[in-house]
Amino acid sequence: MRLFSSNHEFAYSWDEVSTANWRKYCPWNDKSTHVIAVDTLARDLDAQTHILRTERLITCKQAAPKWLKSFLGSSEVSYVYEVSYVDQKAKKVTMCSQNMTWSDLLSVQEKVVYTPSRGAPGKTTFEQSAKIIALCGGWQKIKNGIEEFTVERFRQNAVKGREGFERVLAISREVFAEQREQARKEKMVA
Amino acid sequence: MSASLAPECNETKERYDNCFLKWYSEKYIRGTATNDECEPLFKQYKTCLSKALKERGIDQMLEDARADNKENDAEYMKLSAR
Numbered sequence: 001m002r003l004f005s006s007n008h009e010f011a012y013s014w015d016e017v018s019t020a021n022w023r024k025y026c027p028w029n030d031k032s033t034h035v036i037a038v039d040t041l042a043r044d045l046d047a048q049t050h051i052l053r054t055e056r057l058i059t060c061k062q063a064a065p066k067w068l069k070s071f072l073g074s075s076e077v078s079y080v081y082e083v084s085y086v087d088q089k090a091k092k093v094t095m096c097s098q099n100m101t102w103s104d105l106l107s108v109q110e111k112v113v114y115t116p117s118r119g120a121p122g123k124t125t126f127e128q129s130a131k132i133i134a135l136c137g138g139w140q141k142i143k144n145g146i147e148e149f150t151v152e153r154f155r156q157n158a159v160k161g162r163e164g165f166e167r168v169l170a171i172s173r174e175v176f177a178e179q180r181e182q183a184r185k186e187k188m189v190a
Numbered sequence: 191m192s193a194s195l196a197p198e199c200n201e202t203k204e205r206y207d208n209c210f211l212k213w214y215s216e217k218y219i220r221g222t223a224t225n226d227e228c229e230p231l232f233k234q235y236k237t238c239l240s241k242a243l244k245e246r247g248i249d250q251m252l253e254d255a256r257a258d259n260k261e262n263d264a265e266y267m268k269l270s271a272r
Binding site: 015022023035036038039040041043044050051052053055057059081083085088094096098100103 | 196254
């Protein structure tokens with residue numbers, strides 16, 4: 001088993017981060033190029049709690065080294081199942097993800113939480129943790145190799161994801177400002 | 191927004207995504223949403239997507255993943271301490 005965790009503070013409000021999060025993997029993110037599609041499978045607004053639950057399917061395409069292909073097969077496309085919970089009243093986004101591909105050999109479970117920063121008003125804290133377990137039978141050495149490769153790949157993708165998301169946040173802010181300006185002008189004309 | 195894994199669903203997906211983002215940023219996040227206004231558009235997109243998932247054999251993998259996620263639903267759908 002390998003554990004991974006990282007923390008980051010985004011210099012944007014929770015409202016902005018939780019909104020831009022829905023387009024984290026849009027073309028504005030020029031870093032996470034391994035994410036080739038994001039589909040929404042289900043979405044429900046709980047009438048009582050106002051918690052918004054969303055199921056998404058994330059399609060990735062990333063080459064694996066030769067030695068690993070002999071275990072996982074030659075496909076470079078993999079699927080991730082993600083369920084997110086937005087609690088608007090508590091200002092908290094929780095996202096839980098797991099691998100769907102190669103799930104009989106490997107278990108990757110990730111949790112991401114976005115909350116307003118405690119010490120810094122207007123900023124948002126990002127907490128990410130992941131648990132990686134090779135499930136295949138056989139030599140411990142091979143399992144260790146698979147886990148080591150996966151946690152390293154996870155770390156690289158996490159850095160790309162953070163950098164790409166920073167760009168999405170910056171562009172989102174510009175676009176929203178432009179839209180507000182446009183709406184204001186239209187109101188003045190009317 | 192991001193593409194769909196099924197190119198034939200991109201158009202309905204884009205319409206739905208745009209509707210959702212507007213609803214989320216203007217109503218949900220401000221606490222004024224009473225219902226999900228984009229549901230009719232979601233239904234159109236879902237019809238297309240469900241067919242694509244079935245054709246690609248992804249629907250069965252999804253069933254397994256959903257079953258695995260039950261504990262998270264139980265934990266995160268309840269009211270947090272406020």
